[in-house]
Amino acid sequence: MTTRTDALPTQEMTINMGPQHPSTHGVLRVILTTDGEVVTRAVPDVGYLHRGLEKIGERVTYAQFMPFTDRLDYLAAMNCNCAWAWAVEKLAKIEVPERAEYLRVIVCELNRISSHLIAFGSYTADMGAFTPFLYGIREREHVNDLFEMICGNRLTYNYARVGGVSGDAPPGFLEKTKEFLDYFEPKIDEYNNLISYNKIFVHRLANVAVIPAEEAVAYGLTGPNLRGSGVPFDLRKDEAYSVYPKFDFKVCVGTGERGTLGDCFDRYMVRINEMRESIKIVRQAVAQIPDGPVLAKVPRLFKPPVGEVYFRSECPRGETGIYLISDGSVNPFRLKIRTGSFVAMNIFEKVTKGLMIADIVAVIGSFDIILPEIDR
């Protein structure tokens, strides 16, 4: 294409997208510099939801911090609860009863399903199809019912405890879980028929914001965002924490089936496929769950030994790493939470160069960011 120099002089436009924009998934602010509809630069501005969780963590005890992890990623609070519990247990070398680990895996994977349902739903809503969003919400409600049954709350679960879980599964919980899985499994095909392979939807996502594998690794992407680039890295397999090694499941990676490997469609598809794998894991866990206690003996005034530990677990939005420094007192000395969405925002500016405004929305949705996790 030749560029004409005698053309009408034009000016770039700066648009403020967010923090109150319907499809920035919360209070993300993006400063767009556009040439018409084409974005020349998109700078993310985060921090509107900063609550200083890390500072709070230094002032409360290890057990008291558990409810705060609910607020870390409110769509996957179970995963965050368990990540915190695992990190503290790794620090203090606490043996957790096996039944508790199984329950944790069950709730984590159910939460992964519900979180991916929101990711799927809000993504399609961003793309203009509102109906799948409500279907996603409808299915998520069943997961919420299950969680309400096991821990008493629907959003901020506070279920895991240092040394186990807060309570055993009530009678009927495992049966209901199985029922839900049977009900839910065919729905994934329905989603695929309804929207995933819809021509318009595919066109919107394919070849948009392609992230090659090396770049994804260098930028520290994790979780579905990394696997969407074709890197088969899943902490459940590679770190093999908890009882995950006992289950048979596949690591879903992007295949570039409708475009280039590592585009938005691959990241989206990884999530859809991961729901199937989570169903598999929950089925196995429900079948194998042993009897026994669910909470190890942990002293009420819990003081872990002096030390530093970094624990990473696979949350729906990527690796949630907890760097925990203990000085031997009842409070953590320093705690840093590294989250998948925070890292994903780092690559945002790079991949959005030259896209259109509508694609910005597609990219935000494909990373499945959640703001409390970014700002902490």
Add this chain to the structure above:
Amino acid sequence: MEALAISLVNAVPLLAGVPLWAVTLLLMVVVAAVILVFALTFEGVGSLVLRKVAGDIQARIGPNRVGPNGMLQFLADGVKLVLKEDLIPANADRLLFKLAPYFAFVGSFAAFVVVPFGVGLIAADLNIGIYYVMAVTSLVVIGVLLAGWSSNNKWALLGGMRAAAQIVSYEIPVGMALIPAVLIAGSLSLQDIVRSQSGLLGIFGWNLFHNPFTFFSFFLYFTAAQAETNQTPFDLPEAESELVSGYNVEYSGIRFGLFFLSEFGDMFIVATLSTACFLGGWNVPFFNAGTLPWIWGNLFSLGVFLAKAFTMVLIMMWVRWTLPRLRVDQLMRMAWKYLVPLTFVNLLGVSLWLLVFKGKGIPAMIASLFG
């Protein structure tokens, strides 16, 4: 209209003393008022139906609190829109900002004039009917563009620009897809087009089944018209998840209401045009409503026409709640690379068909085979 006025004067001796122009004017006002009321009612009911359909499709219930089963929700919405404060942004171009909604509303409302509701139910049977509809509905784009520009809001501006590009592009396939019906009827008048589809062939007399090209024309028209009315796969000008709400982001109260109404008006116009041009208008299979007494024939044909049009509206809503939105470059590509060439090919096909088969459609030919 004047002829109607003369017959009215003849029928009602009371009016004999009144000058003819006054009667005509009075008649015009009455007809306009009737159509306005109809349009507003339709738009109100349409918005209710839209929400109900959305609820059904999305496994919800939809509005059900105002009135029995939520039937009066549209009244509540209307009252809310009228009573809400009408805000004008400080930096807006006040004149254009106030003017824009009227353009949009007039554009969609004026098209109702030539809608053939029944055998004799048409406000003005213009001999350039289709052309007129195309022309006045284009006024909407001026309103939208003005709204986008005068709001002094970047999102609104983007929405307005998108709307302008979109509607201007899609006028071409819309027009081209309607021409087959004009060719078959040999007239631009919508009433003539509807009449050309009557006859004893039943639904096979409709232009939809005239020949394969008209069949495709219908779908091409429907697709392109979805885009012209900013319906969902093509709702880029408002695109609430991208442009927040597009061109009407700064509007509130009754001014927003006018945009809202014009959107539904457009929807209905598209439905009526596709009904009149492809689905036989007020024609009923194997029955000529024109043979009935005037009042019954009109009522009957009105019912048939509205049933067909509402079915089309429902299908539009169904599409709207199923599909995601296109990107702006894809939208343009779809218009210029797919719809425009296809409609031209179609037009060529229809023209050749009419030339070769002397204006006869497939059903007519089959019927003539059987005598």
Add this chain to the structure above:
Amino acid sequence: MGLKAYMNDIVEAVVTTAKGMRITARYGVDPREEVTLQYPEERWEIPEGYRGFLHNDIKTCTACTMCVKTCPVDCISLESVRGADKRMVLASYDINIGRCMYCGLCVEVCPPKSLKHTSGYEMASVTRGELILHFIAEDAAEIKARVARQVAEAAAKAAEVAKAGAQAGPEAAEVPPSGTAEAAGAQASAKTAEVPFSGTKPSDVSSESAKAPVVEPKAAKEGENKE
């Protein structure tokens, strides 16, 4: 783009759209698929162990302050005085449910299991003060005064008993001769009147809390009404 790819594109678009529309149509016509719960009329079944509003059964509460210590957001405040029988007597027990995050940690640590989650979840108020649940209707100062009186009486009685004992037998001479019973009682009351523990008071609403009504019975009733 060849003609074949061009036509394929069109066919694929039509087919995938039709597929999607079939699914939405199925939901659209099937009323059984509607999942909306008509909330105020219909309610969902609250499972056992639901973490609703907190309720403290003050009869069994031992004022041990475990709940106050464990609360991550400091929403519980209690005042207690040492009673005549050496037990702690609650003077006030307030929960600011506007601040509570329903984490359930306090319920878990409660030794007499007097603090419980009810199944109540509905509450609206116009002032923040109304969001503070007062579990003891009586004024804290009154209770403190009463307890102090009781303690004094008990001390007086004890002293009397001791005096009687001293008069009865010579071995009772060990009773400290100095100080009359009244003086001992006054001393004791002065000691107990100091509040041994005062929980954190919800600071931002403390001024409003005085005029707030007692909402505890209502919350409990709401919980029962769920069935």
Add this chain to the structure above:
Amino acid sequence: MEAQAIFDMLKGKFGDAVVELQGEGFSPAFVVVAPAEMNAVARFLRDDAALSFDSLMCLSGVDYKEKFAVAYHLHSMKHRHAIGLKTMLPRENPSLPTVDDVWPAANFHEREAFDLFGIAFVGSKDLRRILLPEDWEGHPLRKDYKYPDFYHGIKV
């Protein structure tokens, strides 16, 4: 590769710049490096074929009361091993070379450490406050941080 082996390798390459190995009680073990050599060590860790730490999992600032520290958690996608890097900084004007040219992932983490600890990363391509407002005073995660009473006249 084990932490001890990595430490020995780094010690051989960088000599005195590699201070000590923090093994007991640390998971993963930390290799403590002098701040000036940080970038070179990072580059070596990434580029060496036997190490190839291609991903930076986490970068955190730490306030050890008498000293600041920056802790790096590295992971190798190729060899699937992990190591920690740590560098100690003085409390006055803590600064060290950036590693965002080695791992682009470092940028946001460095901005966070700059924001919450006031640690300057020299040579960073974009070092602004990230979570707090641009005009916020102080660095809240420092142990000696005093909570402000007001921010722009609003009670905090």
